[in-house]
Amino acid sequence: MNDGNPIAEVVARMQQRLDELPEEFAHRRFFLETYRRTTQAVGQAIDQARFEDPDWVEVWDVKFAELYLQAHDGVLVARPWRLAFDAPDQLPALGHVLLGINAHVNYDLPQALLAVISDDDFLEPALMDRRRRDHERIDGVLSERVAAEDGELAATGPRSLLDHVLTPLNRIASQRFLRESRQKVWHNTVELQRARVAGSYEKRLGELEVLSAAKVADLLRPGQVLLRLAVTGFGVTLPPV
Template sequence: MIRQADTWEKSGDRRYIFLRCYSMMSTNMVAAIRAGEFKDCEWVATLINHFAAYYFKALTAYERNPAESPAAWRQAHQAAQHQKLHVLQYLLLGVNAHINYDLPLALYDCLCKEWPNLDETQRESRQEDHETVNVIIGKTTDEVQDTVVEPMAPLMAVVDQAMGRIDEWLLSQMISSWRHEVWNVAIRMLDAPEFVIRETIKKEQEQKALEKGEGLLRV
């Protein structure tokens, strides 16, 4: 992640903004796993690696042929390369594609084999680990704002001083809300009795992510 972000930043490719922030989040996630902050650290480690693989798979598809990449990622990549937007728009377009499209698929993949055999307590434990990530996102938001957002948008430093942590709180709350939604999407996929129903849910979620991205572009 860091190597690719460095390459993009040097070439002026604004896709580095999301990837730089994603690398910070990943570093903090690894630290939390090593510190034993989750109920099942091994499962969380598997999930974050699988989740990251979705990002790089979509990137590889886009670089090979944009039409082959998921619509939300195509939207984010094209906006970062060809449109002049605010730094937060570049960031959130990437966050949107990765959370609202990739994450429910990664969750499904990492839960599908074990889910039927988990009791209610074990299922709740998986959800609690998913929600613990929101705490780490909140802690990472300040770092992202200081090192990525403010250097590109100095006015944000003024906003940060005037509002204290309110602006970071609003950002992390939005992301947490998205993550709550996609957990429910993953559960719908797990409960779906047939492949065709899961594919319908997947397509519906892709369209929702695309619509959220369109909303970010209009801000």
């Protein structure tokens, strides 16, 4: 029973997708399972009063998850998600997870934030500071999951000796790109809000879609992805107008 808990309900919807996942979409399981566990972790952090405005974080986190579920269900599949979903089946589990995280954070997260922050809210500096701090607190929750998720991925199949040697560096890189991408997400949210006020939101969202898709395409290049991203960055940045 979810007892009306919105986070628990969206986690149950993710589990339903996992239970009903068609064989041709089996490679989507890696990101979906990771996302289900991290969403549960955010719900636990809300229960532990780790946010200044837990009610707002709860609504925001559900909005965020719904954008992924829409893409997964084929309701609205933007180019970053098309690239992530169409990645080769033989890609390692970590690769599929990174593709999903990248598409979801770079493209979906600014939209989720704008769904729960009104234009009037942007005029209140104290409120926006609280929103930004809660946005940044998510990093702590996700960083705590890095080692556990690495263990979950290790259980999906054998790893090379190089992968074992690089695991500590990969964890450091993961935490670094979480912080870096979240800072860029906040910048992009502000840029999209300005566009919303100016009546050019769809145009700017289209620009974000192009940038996000390009970053997903970069992840599809061969090589040690996490190490490369530690240098080049994980996020994307909308240029000013």
